[in-house]
Amino acid sequence: MRICELRGVGRRYPLGETEVLALQGVDLDIDAGAFLAFAGPSGSGKTTLLNLIGCLDRPSEGHIVLDGQDLGGLGEAELGRVRAEKVGFVFQSFNLIPVLTAVENVEVALRLGGQPKDRARCAAALAEVGLADLLDRRPAQLSGGQQQRVAIARALVKRPRLVIADEPTANLDSHTGAAVLDLMKDLNQRHGTTFLFSTHDPMVLERAGRVVRLRDGRVEAGP
Numbered sequence: 180m181r182i183c184e185l186r187g188v189g190r191r192y193p194l195g196e197t198e199v200l201a202l203q204g205v206d207l208d209i210d211a212g213a214f215l216a217f218a219g220p221s222g223s224g225k226t227t228l229l230n231l232i233g234c235l236d237r238p239s240e241g242h243i244v245l246d247g248q249d250l251g252g253l254g255e256a257e258l259g260r261v262r263a264e265k266v267g268f269v270f271q272s273f274n275l276i277p278v279l280t281a282v283e284n285v286e287v288a289l290r291l292g293g294q295p296k297d298r299a300r301c302a303a304a305l306a307e308v309g310l311a312d313l314l315d316r317r318p319a320q321l322s323g324g325q326q327q328r329v330a331i332a333r334a335l336v337k338r339p340r341l342v343i344a345d346e347p348t349a350n351l352d353s354h355t356g357a358a359v360l361d362l363m364k365d366l367n368q369r370h371g372t373t374f375l376f377s378t379h380d381p382m383v384l385e386r387a388g389r390v391v392r393l394r395d396g397r398v399e400a401g402p
């Protein structure tokens with residue numbers, strides 16, 4: 180079963196009088212349950228591609244089918260609903276809300292998804308990432324690796340089909356980054372959640388189930 184299919188996907192950004200061709204002619208099939216890394220030099224299109232798959236942006240050309248649904252025909256509100264229902268996000272800079280505790284940060288994700296507040300469920304999500312004892316800490320009272328674990332719990336609490344993580348280890352030291360990656364892989368294997376992430380880090384690539392390399396906005400021919 181495929182979680183995502185891209186056909187002839189391109190994305191241009193207008194820039195003054197000209198435009199930047201950030202992605203072009205991307206054809207890609209991603210299996211449900213994949214643990215897939217996008218690699219490639221800075222500016223090669225990794226973030227652009229993750230944003231398209233995650234319904235944060237739309238292609239300038241081509242088609243994307245996500246979990247059986249063609250995104251091309253959807254209006255803004257519908258695209259937002261698909262995103263809320265199917266996709267969880269983990270960011271390079273964690274993006275936690277500083278005045279909220281760990282468990283409250285996870286609760287925000289449930290409420291944004293239109294679901295009722297459920298502290299027990301959020302506490303369980305945090306327990307799953309090894310933070311059962313730190314529910315009431317605010318982000319400033321947590322280490323970088325712990326903050327990223329809160330972000331992973333927040334991404335997973337709705338049980339999305341897909342988690343998108345743009346350079347999830349970029350702000351972590353290599354030891355902590357490896358632990359976060361191992362945690363993501365464990366969750367991938369236990370729940371079958373598809374993980375798509377981007378990275379510059381060889382340690383991360385080593386742990387990926389599949390690596391897709393981008394260069395100048397194109398997918399490089401793989402093995």
Ligand SMILES: Nc1ncnc2c1ncn2[C@@H]1O[C@H](COP(=O)(O)OP(=O)(O)OP(=O)(O)O)[C@@H](O)[C@H]1O
Pocket residue numbers: 192193194199200201219220221222223224225226227228
């Ligand atoms: N909003 C924008 N307007 C114009 N050009 C953009 C915009 N966003 C990205 N680009 C350009 O699109 C190309 C791809 O950018 P993207 O951010 O996807 O690269 P990346 O592979 O994620 O790079 P990095 O590894 O540095 O994060 C780059 O040339 C970038 O300058």
Ligand SMILES: [Mg+2]
Pocket residue numbers: 225226227345377
């Ligand atoms: Mg990027």
